[in-house]
Amino acid sequence: MVNILILGAASPTSQTLYKSLPRSGNHCVYCLAQTPERARPLGVISIPGDLFNNAKIQEGIEAHSINVVVGVVGALAFPLQALLAELKRLGRARLATASDAGKEITKLGFIYCSGIGVTRDSNKPDEDIFPIGLPNSRKPPAQRISWLPKFEQDVVDVSDVLAVMVMRSALVYGYAHPNWSRFFKPISKAVRSGATSVSLPAEPHSRPGLVHAIDVASGLHAAIDKLASVSRNHLYPVFDLVTSQESMRDISESAAKELGFKGKVKLVGVGDDRMAKAMCTSINGSSARARLILGWEPKKIGFVQGMDIYAKAHAASRSYQLTFLSWLLA
Template identity: 35%
Template sequence: MVRILILGATGYIGLTTALALRRHSHIVYGLARTPSKAALLASNEILPILGTLDDSAYLLAISTHNIDVVIDAAGANNGSFKIFEDVKRVGQERLAKRGKGSPKLGFVYTSGTWVHGSSDARMNDLDPVDREDAAAPPPGLVSWRPKLEKAILEARDVLDVVVIRPGCLYGRGSFIWGGWFGLLQGAVEGRRESVEVECDADATLSLVHVDEVAGALTVAAEKVSALGGTSVYPVFDVVSSRESARLILEGVARAMGFEGVVKFAKPKDPFAVAMSTNARLDSTRIRDLLGWESKRVFGMLDEIELVTAAWKASNSKA
């Protein structure tokens, strides 16, 4: 049993991870901004901490509840630097109070494989990112992330750390696909003959279902202390399939009943550029070192009707 605090516990990755951790009998705390969000967590056997990332409630909770591991699934973008620095400070205070050789506070950061940038080269999580010898630069949307990853890795004298890099997420609400899916839905409702999507149609996306990411974060939280003090590079790519962006979006269009033509334009919007990241990645290291392995029998395209229906249900105005 591990005591775990999740930042972003009511979010897309956070809630799925909290439920996975409870299935493994861990004690799970979650940060909630509002009483209604706190009630959602409590109803799922997750102990709510009422507060925000801008106040000290969650930092006090780390000490008050003797938290073993903090999982940052908040998706706070550049605000993630402050979260990390605050958690690091709490970790320093814990070591100072308990003495050298005592257990460190664990910190698991949810990054993403977009840091690899777009490349036709086969890559893994040991490859450098955002350096001269990197295969490609990360897209602008996440250009700050390699610096944060580096800072986290350099804090191993204070914290036990793991960085989990999910591939392009899908499943359940498939929320990050909303820009593209919404355009296709609008074309159906408008009975248009064609629709143009900002997407690199030739990109092959490294994908992972949100349930699989929850599994990876679970094993990371369970094993972060075991990696502390070792020479293991604690950064892991998490992907379960590699699939064509063109085929996925054309499949979604068909599943929505769109009978027109899907056209593709060079992405200019920063988010569309990041979503079009073409990368040849795998998850052999997290399999070999942490024991995580994808349990998905089918990929996104194989279940495109289910994925589309789940997105529509999640975005229903009813």
């Protein structure tokens, strides 16, 4: 049984991963939570603490003999750097203890869920095996996450004491993913008000790479299962997870149609909205290595294709949130 600690409980991806790992029968799953009550809905074992408390994380890893730590925590520069330093220290200590006893052990594992958008903004075909940060690398990433390429490289560079992997997901959709609220919410508001047009913070010609939350979770599951093999064989430990490339124009107009908006959809550019800028990063990527090496088999292909489900799921989720808030304030 492999003991897995997942950092990041709020995202649709991590919640899907919490369900799939125990279902396989091969993993015992832990999460970091400030109280046991917050972890109870996830159906996994909680470790007291939060991402800003490395002492608690260290205690949890040692007390529960954690084999692999999975970071699904987004772009949090300060705690991630501190976390990596702590994991490196723990990994080195484990190897030293085993070496003193004349034993060989599997390295402590760390898998970080990053994003393809940290590496390039281009419609040209690209791949994940080309190292980032070189003079001839692709166009720099959106400013909001410009520090992430260095962090990715920092993760790769500690492979001497940790078994590491960086899983770069494309722009995630599905399960009413909150990232898309900045597009779907104005459309829903325009429908209710009877407006004849709606302006959205998107670049008209952008074509982001996309992947469903379910498939990101299955990619992380595959990464956990293949981590020791990738580390032992010294394979380049960076993998892209992408299933389609679709235009923001098609996505926005399809969402408007499914939400019942009859007016004109205007893509007015991202302006100073850094999140929208990151979402409009054009990516023509490939997940061939993830399929071949990790055995990843994505199931959901195409955002626009299933927009009748995804847009209405967002609307239903928003309605539920407002109803729940009204109940709390009553």
